[in-house]
Amino acid sequence: MHINFLLYTWYHSLAKCIYEHVSEETITITTYFYFCYFPIYINMAESFVFDIANSLLGKLASYAYEEVSRVYGVYKDLQEIKDTLLIVNGLLLDAECKKDQKQGLREWMRQIKNICSDAEDVFDGFEFQHKRKQVAEASNSTRAKVRHFFSSSNSLVFRPMMARQIKEIRERLDKVAADGTKFGLAKIDIGTEFVLQRRELTHSHVDVSSVIGRxxxxxxxxKLLRQPHGRGDGDGDRSLCVIPIVGIGGLGKTTLAKLVFNDKRMDEVFQLxxxxxxSHLDDFDIKLIIIKIINAASASIFTPASAALSFTLAHKENINNLDIEQLQSRLRHELSGKKFLLVLDDIWNDDRAKWIELIDLIxxxxxxxxxxxxxxxxxxASMTGTLPSYVLKGLSQDDCLSLFVKWAFKEDxxxxxxDLVEIGKExxxxxxxxxxxxxxxxSSLFSKYDLNKWIFVRDSEIWNIEQRRDDILPALKLSYDQMPSYLRQCFVYFSLYPKDxxxxxNDITRLWVALRLVQSRNGSEQLMDIAREYIDELNSRSFLQDFKILGYFGTFKVHDLIHDLARYVAKNECVALDSLTKNIPECVRHLSVVEYNSIDTALFPKSRNLRTILFPIKxxxxxxRTLLDTWISRYKYLRYLDLRYSSFExxxxxxxKLKHLRFLDLSYNIKITRLSHSICKLHNLQVLKLTGCVELETLPQWLGGLISLRELFITTKQSIMPLTLFAKLNNLQVLVFYKCDNMKFLFNDTQQLTSIETLIVESCGSLESLPLFIFPKLQTLVVSECQMVNLSLCNEIPIQKLMMNHLYIARFTGFLTIPSWIEGVVDTLETLQISGLPDLMTLPECLTxxxxxxxxWISGCPKLASLPRDFxxxxxxxxxxxxxxxxxYLKCQPESGEYWSIIARMTTTSIEILQRVGVTKSSTLKVKYNIL
Structure with missing residues (x-):
């Protein structure tokens, strides 16, 4: 305790000194907190409670919550809760920084997290009752209406109960808000971009001998810096080239820039x-950046370090008080006519307008x-670069071992x-x-020669190993802290899945949507579209790898260290159950089973907090069945229930009873023969997956009760799919039929389903017709391995225009050419995949x-020998x-191929030509072209 107090005092004094005396830099509140409170060794942290509270604020502001609150006359109460939560949220920012210094703050934050979760349960329950009322009113059954009148859902009964629950939430929030002031917390109103730490400023010096593998x-x-100058800043100016180096935190981007910057050959190329x-300039302050560049230019003139430092400090005092007009004039004077190399290290801000403003000045x-x-x-990188990004890769295993030995052992x-070296390899x-x-x-093993300590490091997750401020986990957490609140909320759920x-x-985004982590910004956007944007943003921030997107579909992996970060951040909020799990904390809310043999009934928590149960292993x-019964009776607040590959009849x-449930996956349950009609009472259910349930006789008659259903995946023995089953599913957007072996006709009516945007029909061997006119708003169509379907007749009854964005046609024999109705999508199609068509001979001319x-994407078409003219x-x-x-493949070969001249003229950024050699795909010869 005494040591912590001394450290705190020392950091506080340092921060105060910096804050008062470094006048040329703007020290933001986040920087101040970083110097004051970031400990030398980081500890396991709670989930960022601010994100949870902020997420609830977004939900309380949603159209669904506001509509229900007005219907039941509690709109004013809802607003009061929002106002109090806003106050608490501001206090949370200060609490995050002081939780290690003030006893009781962690418990206070835990209470807030529980209140937010309870509040969400209460309001979700109200929303469910509202939907239940809508279903009863829409029903033509007098019995259903009478049953609703005498149930607890009747507004005369329900309104007082709702008011009591809201009052309890409001009183609990008022109490924690008052307690926050007792802790001396200050309300900080700096929006959702608040971060807890900042990377320290870098310098240009590097010890070249300490760098391995770069x-x-x-x-x-x-080579890029010395090549003839061919491209400019993208706006027609050829005097300036920008090379972005991009990669995950800790990869060595700054080190690589230093190696280049200090290479003597650069002194021969650049005058300056x-x-x-x-990195510390959150808002990309142009004035401060100009000052930095002027100081760097001035320091570059002097060779002796002391003279440069002396001049620079004096020069800072002279230019610090200049206005922006004087500064830009000084900058242009320093740079004008000189061939210079400028390194801008660690850019976080993506404001393109400010970037262009800076470039125009320099x-x-x-x-x-x-x-x-x-x-x-x-x-x-894309915004700043005039040349393609240099994507920095990881070191080889040999280089990693050399670097590890350098840090773990003294010389010789x-x-x-x-024996330790062998463990070091692992x-x-x-x-x-x-x-x-x-x-x-x-470093953690330096001068430690105890074999057990090395084994502990080998077998432990990185997030369980003590870390200093400049180590890998803090470096990665910096990227996490820089993310907006909505991304931080989503990111932690990667921890529920195994490594690699x-x-x-679409699977991970469904989880986010089911947990209401995704909010529409204007009330009209599709939640899944927003969630996919989240994925794109995470990829943009270097959190994902092996990122492959083909229109509607996409796959990716998460780097092992990023997975460690997700587990570190999630802590007890999310638990992945494996053979090493000895107990599950009662406070857990999201649970996955990543090793099947680890299922132990006694391990599952008795609290009712669980929101997610997931089986991610194929x-x-x-x-x-007894465990399932226990889950249903105990975890009434479940939102996401994954029962894939289960064995229930x-x-x-x-x-x-699972009235909060939004996602239910029963896929590949090969024993199930019927579904209970009770499923149709899940009015909040958004996704129902019955894929691969090959023994399922029929769908429930009252499927229309699922008024929130957005996605439905079907495998059934039915021969005809009655359109009446789907008529009341007004929110249904995705409809999938898989291995419906008996189904000859998709629907027995000509009525249109105007909400369907994605239709997937796969392995339905008896299907004879696919009437696309039933789906006037279809955007994505997948037809695969349905040999009886004549795709040329899919649009028998003409419609004005097809609106398709993504088309996938796969695994058809006797398929000579693409159907002529594809001409109706030439103005909208973004993705076309043609695969497994052994008889296809030509592509449509309208393709161009x-x-x-x-x-x-074209694959598995051995008779396809030509590309359309004007490709x-x-x-x-x-x-x-x-x-x-x-x-x-032969006609697209560089230089010699008939179509090479066409490919060389294309503006396509990525062209991959692959040809199988031998029998297996593993022996594929791959030729990849990058045309820039």
């Missing part, structure tokens, strides 16, 4: 070299001047401990090529008139993928 990267960047770290140098930008964000000691594997992770683990898991984009599900009638086509007219095409089409 020689090739250095040479590649230097400048280094400016701007593009006065001589032709050949360059800027190197380092950033963790792909979108910032490594030969004494061959330790560096978990670092996945990230130099900072290697350094972190190596292949995520399907082929492993629940086979204990029927489902319990008690399912209707598709004005929005971005992705074209290079596809100016919007970004990705072209051709696989296992031997004729096209």
């Amino acid at each position: 020689e090739n990267d250095r040479e590649e960047i230097i 070299k400048m280094w400016a770290c701007i 593009k006065v140098g001589a032709t050949g001047s360059h800027i190197i930008v380092t950033t963790r964000s792909n979108s910032i 000691e490594v030969i004494k401990y061959p 330790i560096v594997k978990k670092c996945a090529g990230i130099p900072l992770a290697v350094k972190t683990l190596g 898991y292949t995520f399907f984009r 082929g492993k599900g629940l086979d204990k 029927t489902l319990p009638n008690s399912f209707s 008139t598709m004005t929005r086509l971005k992705r074209l 290079h007219h596809l100016t919007t095409l970004k990705h072209l993928y051709i696989y296992d089409c031997p004729e096209l």
